[in-house]
Amino acid sequence: MNKKSIYILFVFVVIPLYLFYESVTLYFSNKGKITYTLEIPANRDVNNDKVIFETQEVPNIKEKKSLRRSWVLLIQSDDESQIGKLLNKLGLENTIKVKSEMDNIQREAIGPFLDKQIALDIKTKIKKMTPINVTIQEIVEQ
Numbered sequence: 001m002n003k004k005s006i007y008i009l010f011v012f013v014v015i016p017l018y019l020f021y022e023s024v025t026l027y028f029s030n031k032g033k034i035t036y037t038l039e040i041p042a043n044r045d046v047n048n049d050k051v052i053f054e055t056q057e058v059p060n061i062k063e064k065k066s067l068r069r070s071w072v073l074l075i076q077s078d079d080e081s082q083i084g085k086l087l088n089k090l091g092l093e094n095t096i097k098v099k100s101e102m103d104n105i106q107r108e109a110i111g112p113f114l115d116k117q118i119a120l121d122i123k124t125k126i127k128k129m130t131p132i133n134v135t136i137q138e139i140v141e142q
Helices: 003-029 080-090 116-129
Strands: 068-075 096-099 106-113 134-141
Touching: 068 096, 068 116, 080 106, 080 116, 106 116, 106 134, 116 134
Parallel strands: none
Antiparallel strands: 068 106, 068 134, 096 106
16 A cells, blocks of 8 residues: 555545544434424414513612723824824824813823723833823723
């Protein structure tokens, strides 16, 4: 026997027998016990059947007061080309407008971030890439 015939024997005979021997023998040993049925459901008219559905009253649910905290990175530059270059380097498409707590001016911001550590990591990344000054600001909603 050459290599090709041994390869064909293993691929098409030995491996399938090894993988499927048990399931095939179980199928043939239980062949008389296996029944195939397809039960066709009875066609019922919903309008004629008098079915009464009971509905339960939903109890009033009180909303819990929650405090939501998030952080944004305020871009301290008004130059649109610098902001555009920064966004391209970070792989972002747009910014949001946030009122700065320091000088009460609407500024471009990146975020919001739910985790402060992520905001700090991106801030350090921006400091390494560009000379644009970026500050972190917390936003609290009730």
